[in-house]
Amino acid sequence: MENNNEQINKYVLHKAATRGHANHGWLESYHTFSFANYHNPERMNFGVLRVLNDDRVSEGMGFGKHPHDNMEIISIPLDGDLEHQDSMGNVTVIKNGDIQVMSAGTGIFHSEYNKNKDQLVKFLQIWVYPNQKNVTPRYDQITLNLEDRHNKLQQILSPNSEDEGVWIYQDAWFHIGKFDKDFSTSYRLKKKGNGVYAFVLNGDFTIGGIELNHRDGLGIWDTNSFSIQANSEGAEILLMEVPMQL
Template sequence: MEKTDKISEETITHHVLHKANTRGHANHGWLESYHTFSFANYQNRERMNFGVLRVLNDDRVSQGMGFGKHPHDNMEIISIPLEGDLEHQDSMGNTTIIKEGDIQAMSAGTGIFHSEYNKNKDQLVKFLQIWIYPNKKNVAPRYDQVTLDLKDRHNKLQQILSPNPEDEGVWIHQDAWFHIGKFDNDFFASYELKKPGNGVYAFVLKGDFTIGNIALNERDGLGIWDANLIEIIANSADAEILLMEIPMSI
């Protein structure tokens, strides 16, 4: 990874581009949500998933509001807070607060109930809700949460999720690796996939990037497959990106 003036010569051949303004949108007053993939009332047969990535919701929850208790099963559910404090309660007895820098993962397995609320009365909470199909069904439900140092993602890709309990970040029942990086303008980084046959879904959290020959802006998503390495250039200051390496076969 380096500061550079070069333009990547890599051509991304096998890809799907989801511009931010093509996502599904729901505004329930207390909740505003953008759906990269089909979800709830947003139904799009061409946007059912990318590999095992089933849901990527970009949520804003009003002060003191939230999702009441609801069920899940046989899904890996990841929450990434971007701003504010989100209170979580579940049927396993967990009551926690997650905030920026925290990563939360739940293996719903045989079934769980949980709720999520904006802890604060004076500010929004913003977070990503991500669902991943597991590689094992009917596992015992489990909860995982870690707090990471935000400085460790400055001009590098910080691992936030993997299949391995001993690695940095949370772990899930899937051969998936997530990283977040926050880069200075013109900074160059590369990502080498960890498992043959996996793909990468990149989601821009802030600013502008170029991946290979493709320009990306805030909240754009880019799915890439049949690649062993991807090259990333930040095109604005404090540009932030989430990379999700995932299996392409469900």
């Protein structure tokens, strides 16, 4: 699609209701891109962003041990507590305010469980193609200061281990912002040729003249910067800047 707004030349809009949906009873998942039994040839990826799953895991349930390789896997908990175990010996719990990353590299196994008996777990599972293959698998998680995203964009991921947030083997930068109603800001891309996939966690936004609502996604490319305005109180958004070339 083309847009006459001077800040956005090219974009793709994915409304929340158009996502793939799977309900396994214990797991309800919405897929922005093709995943498992949801296959849409027009929605395979956005650049190196391969998977964006919006998952709800029932009380006491979870994903059994399963393998991955040569993928950067990012988990962002939104509600509840998710227990992680993996073949590297990590046993941890992640909750809202944390971000977890695994470089699967030559191969790992991991499991994820909701250990609470009285609360759903809601989290985003994100896969990014790496720029290096067959690296030694690694795991990291950090707890972020949620105040650092109030009316600003808090960096939560980058390519640099010395920078803010976690890091991955890719020229990608993720930010989360939570804004008061009518607050506006802009995002300037870090690397020429990258695109940004914006995903609304809560509330309503206008980005470069395009209206977005709860769980809508907007992929933007061929631009250097774009405007962001919150149209509701406590509106929260995730921005994922990624290379557009696989």
